[in-house]
Amino acid sequence: MVALLSSVSHAISNATTSTLHRRSVNQTHSSRLHSSFQLSAFGSRGSHNDAVCIRSRKPLSPITYSSNFAPVAAIPFDLSPPPIDHDLYDDMAIAGAKVSEDWIIETFNNDEDALDAVDNGTVVVDLSHYGRIRVSGEDRIPFLHNQSTANFEALSEGGGCDTVFVTPTARTIDIAQAWIMKTAVTLVVSPSTSKSISEMLNKYIFFADKVEIQDITNKTCLFALIGPKSNQVMVDLNLGDLIGQPYGSHKHYNVSGNPVTVAVGSVISEEGFSLMMSPSAAGMVWKTLLSHNATPMGSNAFETYRILQGRPSPGNELTDEFNVLEAGLWNAVSLNKGCYKGQETISRLITYDGIKQKLWGIQLSSPVKPGTPITVEGKKVGKLTSYTGGKGGNEYFGLGYIKRKAASKGDKVVVGDDVIGTVVEVPYLARQQPLALSSKS
Numbered sequence: 001m002v003a004l005l006s007s008v009s010h011a012i013s014n015a016t017t018s019t020l021h022r023r024s025v026n027q028t029h030s031s032r033l034h035s036s037f038q039l040s041a042f043g044s045r046g047s048h049n050d051a052v053c054i055r056s057r058k059p060l061s062p063i064t065y066s067s068n069f070a071p072v073a074a075i076p077f078d079l080s081p082p083p084i085d086h087d088l089y090d091d092m093a094i095a096g097a098k099v100s101e102d103w104i105i106e107t108f109n110n111d112e113d114a115l116d117a118v119d120n121g122t123v124v125v126d127l128s129h130y131g132r133i134r135v136s137g138e139d140r141i142p143f144l145h146n147q148s149t150a151n152f153e154a155l156s157e158g159g160g161c162d163t164v165f166v167t168p169t170a171r172t173i174d175i176a177q178a179w180i181m182k183t184a185v186t187l188v189v190s191p192s193t194s195k196s197i198s199e200m201l202n203k204y205i206f207f208a209d210k211v212e213i214q215d216i217t218n219k220t221c222l223f224a225l226i227g228p229k230s231n232q233v234m235v236d237l238n239l240g241d242l243i244g245q246p247y248g249s250h251k252h253y254n255v256s257g258n259p260v261t262v263a264v265g266s267v268i269s270e271e272g273f274s275l276m277m278s279p280s281a282a283g284m285v286w287k288t289l290l291s292h293n294a295t296p297m298g299s300n301a302f303e304t305y306r307i308l309q310g311r312p313s314p315g316n317e318l319t320d321e322f323n324v325l326e327a328g329l330w331n332a333v334s335l336n337k338g339c340y341k342g343q344e345t346i347s348r349l350i351t352y353d354g355i356k357q358k359l360w361g362i363q364l365s366s367p368v369k370p371g372t373p374i375t376v377e378g379k380k381v382g383k384l385t386s387y388t389g390g391k392g393g394n395e396y397f398g399l400g401y402i403k404r405k406a407a408s409k410g411d412k413v414v415v416g417d418d419v420i421g422t423v424v425e426v427p428y429l430a431r432q433q434p435l436a437l438s439s440k441s
Contacts, residue, residue, distance in 0.1 A: 088282045104129045107298035117295035122227035124294040131194025136184040138210040151334035155180045160248020162332040170342035172318040190314045221282040226272035233292045255281045307388040310426025316385045330432040357401045361426035364396035372416040381406035
């Protein structure tokens with residue numbers, strides 16, 4: 001443990017501070033970080049407030065390390081935190097990362113290594129561009145229960161789930177991770193839908209509803225830890241109590257006085273972990289994860305991994321062309337929780353076997369563009385929605401909707417004029433469990 005803490009302290013003590021003086025709030029910071037990455041559990045049911053709080057950064061004080069971390073006092077949630085500063089991204093750019101104008105890490109120039117590590121080791125992905133929406137107020141649970149597909153009333157504090165936002169006719173908008181906290185629910189949504197979902201939720205708040213919607217995307221940071229060795233990283237950081245817990249389970253911790261929420265699963269898988277934190281903790285957390293042999297993964301490689309895993313995405317698989325059951329999102333749908341948006345359509349689809357198409361993975365013989373028609377014996381039976389060159393750029397793979405009666409696993413299809421495709425299952429959709437109306441979900 002002494003060697004572990006020493007290595008972690010060394011990893012973060014060399015953090016550059018040249019850009020810290022450009023913060024949007026008046027802050028002071030010593031020329032070196034005096035304390036290393038330490039997590040102390042709030043626990044999932046302590047007296048803490050509900051979400052990662054954001055505070056102005058203060059000089060860090062030395063701390064005493066112990067192999068057993070005791071619960072610490074709560075830190076209040078600040079509803080007016082400073083915006084994310086971009087010192088972390090400056091550091092990443094210095095390290096060779098390509099950062100877009102929107103502060104998205106596109107690549108670390110290691111995409112092949114990262115794709116190998118996500119299958120055989122551990123990767124850490126900066127998902128801070130994904131939306132984070134805080135839903136608070138006394139009526140937050142029944143409100144979300146009525147506005148999305150999951151059974152929120154069956155969840156308790158410290159738990160979580162996936163839920164789908166749909167149109168009144170059950171057409172898909174986005175999948176959201178939901179974390180049930182002490183006085184709020186935090187939703188993690190796709191970058192392209194964060195604004196529209198916030199606006200939609202606000203639209204459905206009626207006069208008597210005690211609900212508040214707050215977009216905290218620019219006030220927090222979000223990392224995902226993914227790969228078969230991510231559990232070992234958690235053990236090394238004294239976070240092993242989350243290993244084996246149900247998807248969406250989460251706890252609140254302390255990193256040198258800054259709160260971090262750690263949850264089971266990520267936007268792409270029920271395995272791995274998500275870490276949401278204040279911006280002042282982001283640099284320490286990132287560097288500590290790298291010091292534990294996590295490989296950084298940029299958004300380009302992450303998009304390849306998304307497609308290979310079969311996770312539907314807004315604008316591709318999640319559009320007003322397809323309903324939530326055609327997208328195969330069964331685990332995020334409750335069929336018997338009562339009335340909610342899209343519920344009548346979903347019930348009819350089940351009752352009358354009205355699901356006409358299904359989302360599949362498709363191994364391709366050559367590159368092809370999304371939107372290209374899929375045919376069987378010359379008849380159009382679907383279309384390709386996402387495409388990647390895979391590892392090395394020559395493992396052509398896509399996602400696409402295909403009519404149920406036209407093809408299934410192992411069948412051949414034609415994509416475009418002459419590209420041969422083989423229909424295959426993908427991990428994300430293979431984990432979905434179809435339910436009947438008699439289910440208690």
